[in-house]
Amino acid sequence: MKPVKRIEIVVDSVELNRLVEILEQSQLKGYTVIKDVLGRGGHGLRDGGDLTDVLTNVYVLVACNEDQVQPVIDGVRPLLKRFGGICLVSDAQWVIH
Amino acid sequence: MKPVKRIEIVVDSVELNRLVEILEQSQLKGYTVIKDVLGRGGHGLRDGGDLTDVLTNVYVLVACNEDQVQPVIDGVRPLLKRFGGICLVSDAQWVIH
Amino acid sequence: MKPVKRIEIVVDSVELNRLVEILEQSQLKGYTVIKDVLGRGGHGLRDGGDLTDVLTNVYVLVACNEDQVQPVIDGVRPLLKRFGGICLVSDAQWVIH
Amino acid sequence: MDIDTILSNALNPPVLFFFLGVAAVLLKSDLEIPQPLPKLFSLYLLLVIGFKGGMELHHGGFNTQVLLTFIAAITAAIAVPVASFFILRIKLDVYNAAAIAASYGSVSAVTFVTATSLLQQLAVPYDGYMVAALALMESPAIVAGVLLVRLYANKQEKGIDWPEVLREAFLNGSVVLLVGSLLIGLVASDSAEKSLQPFTQGIFYGVLTFFLLDMGLLAARRIKDLTKTGPFLIGFGILAPLVNAVIAILIAKLIGMGEGNALLFAVLCASASYIAVPAAMRLSVPEANPSLYVSMALAITFPFNIIFGIPLYLQLIRIIGV
Amino acid sequence: MDIDTILSNALNPPVLFFFLGVAAVLLKSDLEIPQPLPKLFSLYLLLVIGFKGGMELHHGGFNTQVLLTFIAAITAAIAVPVASFFILRIKLDVYNAAAIAASYGSVSAVTFVTATSLLQQLAVPYDGYMVAALALMESPAIVAGVLLVRLYANKQEKGIDWPEVLREAFLNGSVVLLVGSLLIGLVASDSAEKSLQPFTQGIFYGVLTFFLLDMGLLAARRIKDLTKTGPFLIGFGILAPLVNAVIAILIAKLIGMGEGNALLFAVLCASASYIAVPAAMRLSVPEANPSLYVSMALAITFPFNIIFGIPLYLQLIRIIGV
């Protein structure tokens, strides 16, 4: 097992493509995406029940090395500032297979 | 980055409204909800394949300050006791944007 | 609250049944499953937009005691080696109810 | 017992596709009709039977026969859960007994619809107000179930959240859609009826067939839960419909229902709910185990009714000479 | 004001089911039409009105009347957002004013379709090219909205990503499906038309009815956002459609549109978008609050139009004597 960092990002589903671009620009070729995520935050309630994805979020999980964390955060911060959302970083062990 | 606590709650989807009420009563205006979650626990298999939400769960993620954790847990415990489900608390760093 | 380990596994949805068998063989009767998960990794992009589950993943979360972690990892490693996917282990507190 | 009515019923595409669904699961095929398609079908069926019932009521009108039928329906919707509760209490705790009793006191719209499609094939007439009887029988059993728990559960549960329970019983999705469509059918003009006809009449039998393929998949997946239910409950899942149907047929004869109405009334009493009641029980009686009452309604009673029950009850009605 | 046109419109199944949807939410029922079923219905409606519009255009042909209608449509799609922006600026910041103005400058295909089904019932003819006018009026308002932000928002936003904005405006899902189906309807052979008829004509009214039940649920869920919108915006949500419709009717009279076309043109100007524009605004004007412009279009203007608007505008057209 090797120590890694877990980055969790919840952002408006309309921003998914931009977020993926940012991850790939930081050489992060591994990420997991969960769509149709609901929630509530500074920008109000996103209960999804709508004809467009306007009121739904996406949850993105990225496992990466410690040194890759800062570039991703710097890349994501302007996105979060403009469109809202959250980003959490926590520790984990990666099972080597 | 500021240290926060990650609260994860998995509970029967029929209890979602009650769970959200408990969060909002503890002044927690930020949470993320994933629906149609399946699983297995003390109350048996919830494989969702059904005409109602009776056999599906919801996954709720809340990022909050350390001092907000205890009220939420006290609020959620009776719900878990009566309807089943789990609640996990872990550490994380919140990216300030 | 009691300390537990959080095991997160993302694997191709075609392998869900095999993964569940491995968990149950390691006496783990409690797990949470999120379907229709997308992502990217060594095996390329899984954007799900398909007529079969061939290009979608599942996310499995297991909360268990420290001593149960090793058997699960040993059970899951061959599956990850053959079909790809990731497995992360992190710490958390379990709310006793 | 005239076998060929059972056979002719079993050779109808809806029932055949139900068998196909069951067979697919038993053969461990990965055939699956993913969420939320089952909900789309059940919403469509509720909307259509409600609307068509309303239109027929609009032509029909109200008389004592209708009133008697409604009274019989409500009485059955209360008597069946109470009687079932005490029988189930022989083997079960209060919570599970109440939840199963509520399921059997309520109704299955899909069983009702499968019966109407058999009646249409045999050109046996039935009245639109039977759909109103269906709506009337959805909710009382839920209230009865919660009341039985309140009365017989020893631990002092903090009071019942009555607004919540009544909303669950009388305002759940199935009841609102069924009653709403019924009222709309009542006021809809003939030209609206005609322009809706390809949707409510044309593709109806096809959608019912597709839905019963799905019901076969869902029912067969619950069969594995039956290992935990045990022989007593499996027996109840078959005998309760039979007993309820026989009583219903006697009542039907008493108040002079026609052959078609009598079959539908028998099917309402003999069918168990696996949509409205489970949702309500999860909220109001969480101590009950859903895989018990859902698997009994879906994997025993539903298949029994659409394969054997419906033709059998019709046979009985003809023997007793309604 | 001739009440019975409003009444006869309100007694149509689509509108009645819209009421049922609203009632279900107000009664706190758990009736729900889960994702992605609403999207299936809206995709079906766009495909069918586009295809039918194309087929009628194929029979119809092009003349100055058509050209004048298209010019009027594009002018309205630019004038309405600009005018609305300045009115809204009385009370709102630049971002929200621009987003709401863009919604009201664009159109609601479902309102258009509900109007065509009323015209069909009253046997009032209308032309296929009105669907082309619908397509023309989807996009300009989005560009207008982004331009208004660019001009009047003080903070120096790094330049507008024009390719992104233009793609959002002219190549969003609704426009591509509508225009694509229209072109395919144009070239489709008569035999293809006949074999598609049960799908595009037969079940159309039924799917529209099912969809309006869903629209009732969606609209009613947005009502709670209206508490934050405040009286000014609620007033705008009702007056803007009225004013736009009156102006549209005058223009229609000016260029000599028929009764049916005039109603459709009025409905296009009076309706607000809750599918194409919100998706575009989220991307290009993220500072605007979606629960504002979505709830106004979905919970105020859409219900107003299908319950009162459509019959009212028809009444006005007949009074002014188009």
Place this chain on the structure above:
Amino acid sequence: MDIDTILSNALNPPVLFFFLGVAAVLLKSDLEIPQPLPKLFSLYLLLVIGFKGGMELHHGGFNTQVLLTFIAAITAAIAVPVASFFILRIKLDVYNAAAIAASYGSVSAVTFVTATSLLQQLAVPYDGYMVAALALMESPAIVAGVLLVRLYANKQEKGIDWPEVLREAFLNGSVVLLVGSLLIGLVASDSAEKSLQPFTQGIFYGVLTFFLLDMGLLAARRIKDLTKTGPFLIGFGILAPLVNAVIAILIAKLIGMGEGNALLFAVLCASASYIAVPAAMRLSVPEANPSLYVSMALAITFPFNIIFGIPLYLQLIRIIGV
């Protein structure tokens, strides 16, 4: 080469909507038909072609011609994957060669259905038992693919889980639904056939059209994977269908098939599977890269067949004079 058959085929709404889907993706529009709608359409198509095939078989009956066709179908379903494997081995590793060979040895029900709808338009008769041939050709290629890996992959894989492989090949969702519906169609009464008609016949062409819009979106999204497939595989994706079709047409002439049956047999040999085989390959040959065999079947061979292939093969059949 008679261009107008290609043109008349390409101007059919289903093919035109396929183009619309491809265009939407190339234009980077956000037009999307969300899951699980594509699965709903594919389940509907399999159910309907199976049921209709069964009904026609019921009228038809069994004779040597039918037997010969079935033998030809099974031989093709084994010969094509073996031949393709060795050709693909020129450039590919064992795993990918076997997975792609299995896809091309199997069939695409949607391509088959598009061909039947062209035959119906040109009023060219064909027999119900061709649907049985379709069912027969779904599975053998999967077994062949796994066997080829077993024989030629050097690393000593712990034995093949034969029960799992056979279940994947013969009991996957597509085969069970197709064969099940076929058997039900065989026993269904005429009155049942009539009441199902609006569902199986009426809206069929419309649902096929809607589905091909979706297939256009799915196929176009796979095009970007083709950059990794390379010219050899793109060439294979076009030449394999042509070669297979020519051989199939010669066999058809040999055993005296009619024009309609010959086209369907050619289309079966020329089409590649993107539903049943990928699911099976993921389980049994995980080393193969799904974006290779899925993108070849969906983004090269499927479009080639419905745009050029089908009319071309019909042309060839008329030239060779079946």
